[in-house]
Amino acid sequence: MSYREKIAWLSLAAMAVAYGPYFVLATRSPRPWEPFPHLHPLGLFAVVSIVRMLILGAGYLYLRLGSPREERSPRDERDRAIEQRSLSAAYYVLIAGMILVGCFMPFSSTGWTIANAAIFWIVAAEVVHYGVVVASYRVQASV
Amino acid sequence: MMQGSISNRIRTLRFMNGEMSQAELGQRIGLTRQTVAAIEAGKYSPSLEAAFRIAEVFNVPLGEVFQWEVKAAPSKAS
Numbered sequence: 399m400s401y402r403e404k405i406a407w408l409s410l411a412a413m414a415v416a417y418g419p420y421f422v423l424a425t426r427s428p429r430p431w432e433p434f435p436h437l438h439p440l441g442l443f444a445v446v447s448i449v450r451m452l453i454l455g456a457g458y459l460y461l462r463l464g465s466p467r468e469e470r471s472p473r474d475e476r477d478r479a480i481e482q483r484s485l486s487a488a489y490y491v492l493i494a495g496m497i498l499v500g501c502f503m504p505f506s507s508t509g510w511t512i513a514n515a516a517i518f519w520i521v522a523a524e525v526v527h528y529g530v531v532v533a534s535y536r537v538q539a540s541v
Numbered sequence: 542m543m544q545g546s547i548s549n550r551i552r553t554l555r556f557m558n559g560e561m562s563q564a565e566l567g568q569r570i571g572l573t574r575q576t577v578a579a580i581e582a583g584k585y586s587p588s589l590e591a592a593f594r595i596a597e598v599f600n601v602p603l604g605e606v607f608q609w610e611v612k613a614a615p616s617k618a619s
Binding site: 400468469471474475476477537538539 | 575
């Protein structure tokens with residue numbers, strides 16, 4: 399498995415660990431009766447972001463120390479082609495999600511529902527991005 | 542449209558050039574070992590520039606490294 403594929407797996411894992419519980423907790427714990435109703439979702443999002451950064455930081459460090467120098471060489475044309483393909487796929491997911499969130503949800507939802515929907519589509523686009531990267535490296539892997 | 546596939550003789554040419562490793566070939570043409578392996582296995586088609594570089598390393602014409610094999614078109618039922 400190449401270094402860049404490992405990085406893509408790490409990013410997917412970090413998102414699953416961080417945003418999986420976030421969306422479960424965010425949808426199950428609305429607290430409109432509290433004096434500062436935005437504090438809980440904001441705090442939750444902050445914790446999730448920090449957890450994700452910690453996982454990514456530790457993962458990068460581990461992979462960097464564990465991979466030979468030649469594997470960490472700059473991107474070549476194949477890496478760039480895979481990156482372009484994955485970003486194109488993620489763009490369509492993101493734009494579809496943003497149209498839904500920005501153009502339709504304001505007529506039926508408010509506040510954190512819209513914010514969480516936007517976060518969901520951003521995460522979905524990132525999952526597609528790294529998913530396509532992993533799939534591309536898997537398909538082209540020969541050794 | 543004409544259908545076909547690209548094959549290559551990189552493995553043979555590496556063998557004929559002192560069993561050159563994929564990593565060494567990659568280093569000489571600015572690609573990673575994994576990309577060279579993918580090209581060799583026919584799973585990635587390199588850019589024209591990279592293809593010329595590979596031919597240059599082996600000191601052979603491009604056509605000796607990569608070949609275009611035309612697939613027979615399916616016959617149309619009358």
